[in-house]
Amino acid sequence: MTPFVGILLRPVRLLRRKARQHPIIAVWTVIALSIIGAMLALMLKGNSVRLQWFRDSLWEQEGIFLEGHIYGIDIDNRTIDASWVIGGCGSYALNHSDQIVVGGGCRMVNRRIDIYVGGGTTQNDSTVWSYDPSLHPIDTKTGEALYIQGLNEFQTSQLIDIGSARILGEDWTQQHAYPFDFYWWRTSLVFVNPQNISEDIPLIHVTPTDLTDNFVPSVSSEVPINQTLVTLDGSVRTLAGRKVNVRLDRNATTKTFVMMIFFINWGLTIVVLHITVLSLVSKDVRLLEGVVILPVTVILTIPALRALFPESPPFGIFIDNIGLFLQMILVSISSIVLLVNSIHFRTTKDSGHQGSYRSMDLAKVQTRLSGGAIQTQTYSAELPHAADAQAPEEERQSGYRP
Numbered sequence: 178m179t180p181f182v183g184i185l186l187r188p189v190r191l192l193r194r195k196a197r198q199h200p201i202i203a204v205w206t207v208i209a210l211s212i213i214g215a216m217l218a219l220m221l222k223g224n225s226v227r228l229q230w231f232r233d234s235l236w237e238q239e240g241i242f243l244e245g246h247i248y249g250i251d252i253d254n255r256t257i258d259a260s261w262v263i264g265g266c267g268s269y270a271l272n273h274s275d276q277i278v279v280g281g282g283c284r285m286v287n288r289r290i291d292i293y294v295g296g297g298t299t300q301n302d303s304t305v306w307s308y309d310p311s312l313h314p315i316d317t318k319t320g321e322a323l324y325i326q327g328l329n330e331f332q333t334s335q336l337i338d339i340g341s342a343r344i345l346g347e348d349w350t351q352q353h354a355y356p357f358d359f360y361w362w363r364t365s366l367v368f369v370n371p372q373n374i375s376e377d378i379p380l381i382h383v384t385p386t387d388l389t390d391n392f393v394p395s396v397s398s399e400v401p402i403n404q405t406l407v408t409l410d411g412s413v414r415t416l417a418g419r420k421v422n423v424r425l426d427r428n429a430t431t432k433t434f435v436m437m438i439f440f441i442n443w444g445l446t447i448v449v450l451h452i453t454v455l456s457l458v459s460k461d462v463r464l465l466e467g468v469v470i471l472p473v474t475v476i477l478t479i480p481a482l483r484a485l486f487p488e489s490p491p492f493g494i495f496i497d498n499i500g501l502f503l504q505m506i507l508v509s510i511s512s513i514v515l516l517v518n519s520i521h522f523r524t525t526k527d528s529g530h531q532g533s534y535r536s537m538d539l540a541k542v543q544t545r546l547s548g549g550a551i552q553t554q555t556y557s558a559e560l561p562h563a564a565d566a567q568a569p570e571e572e573r574q575s576g577y578r579p
Contacts, residue, residue: 215433231386235283239267240379241290241368242283250337250360250390250425252352252488257362257425258334259385263290263308266381271310274322285322285329286310290378293367293406293418294333306331307371337362337425344495355490356435360425362394367404367418374414383421391431391487397422431487438482439500445475446504453511456518469519472512479504 235242242264249258265271265286274285290308308329313322338361342354351358368378385394400420407413449472483501492501 231382231384234382235266237267238283238381239269240381241265241269241286242381243292243366243383245383245385245394246387247385247389247392247394248387250392252339252360255336255339256334257337258332260330260332262330263292264329269378271322273320274313275316275319275324285313285324289371291369291371292331293365293369293404293416295335295364295366333364335362335364349495352490353494355486355488355494355496356427356432358427360392361397362423362425363420364423365402365404365418365420367406367416369416374412374416377417380419383419385423388428391427392425393428394423394425397424427487435486435496438485439496442479442482442500442504445478446507449475449508449511453514456515469512469515472508472515475508476505476512479508 231244244262244264245259246262247257247259249256251257263286264283265288266283269286269288270282270284271287272284286308287310289310292306292308294306310322312328313325315321316323340351340359340361341348342351342358343349344354351360366380366383368380370376370378383399384396387394398421400422402418402420403415404418405413405415452468452471479501483497
């Protein structure tokens with residue numbers, strides 16, 4: 178093994194050694210890496226699958242398609258903004274051009290097209306868009322038509338349907354079901370060749386493909402329609418088109434992130450409740466000052482985590498009713514109980530110390546008094562013995578005999 182490989186493997190060996198010494202750290206490390214991997218997989222999943230399906234569906238097709246890039250969804254104002262790219266496949270493709278649009282061999286459209294969006298007519302020009310391939314600049318060296326974004330794309334701003342969500346037998350707006358809310362975008366598009374209005378232009382697909390604002394668009398259905406319009410030449414005609422029903426769901430990353438915050442908040446609440454119950458039930462548990470401050474910290478943490486919800490939904494949604502409101506009430510009550518219990522514990526402890534000090538002082542006084550009495554009694558009791566001991570000595574000295 179070369180020294181370079183040894184240097185690269187040194188962190189791996191260190192982690193392995195630490196994992197053997199601390200298995201709990203190893204377990205939590207594996208859990209953390211699994212969560213990170215799952216979040217990355219959820220983030221990358223949604224868009225790539227839809228876009229690849231769309232590209233594959235264009236192979237060997239004949240007609241025109243529209244690919245919608247949704248760049249803005251405003252739930253509060255009920256609007257959706259999209260940028261549409263037009264392309265042609267088969268005989269509708271401008272072969273002598275420099276860029277393939279989307280894929281599948283499709284390129285820019287080779288004929289003039291008028292597109293009426295959402296029932297648009299000449300009375301509302303903002304919903305009518307005209308495409309003209311003759312406006313493309315030509316490369317002087319190759320003679321190819323150059324792709325210009327403003328000539329091949331147009332933007333629309335339309336309304337979305339909020340709908341209702343049925344929760345616990347009651348009808349609420351979809352916002353109440355956050356993060357599992359979904360919305361509908363329904364629009365119609367009619368393609369007209371102004372040089373040949375009677376031409377029936379085949380439509381391959383009209384579909385959005387991008388993730389935006391934490392939403393995943395999916396085409397629920399494409400319905401062929403006949404729509405009566407006032408065309409640009411001023412005539413009233415019934416033309417063939419396509420109605421598209423698009424469902425907008427929040428992506429899996431948003432749902433997972435919101436639910437993780439929801440369960441973390443409940444975990445913090447349960448910890449505070451557990452400490453409160455222990456302080457009331459168990460007499461052996463002593464509350465430290467840091468434990469009393471914990472509920473206050475949790476009270477400030479829960480709303481801060483709630484503010485991290487994507488799109489910042491308004492307060493009062495269903496997840497708040499079963500989460501934030503209950504959590505704040507329970508933690509607030511627990512903090513009050515812990516504070517009162519802590520004050521009571523300190524008061525009882527101080528009064529117990531004072532009582533013990535007084536008992537000790539009285540015991541010392543009684544001991545001293547009783548000790549003096551004993552010493553006095555002992556002294557008085559020893560006096561006769563001393564007198565008896567002195568009498569025989571005096572008799573011996575005097576030579577007295579009874």
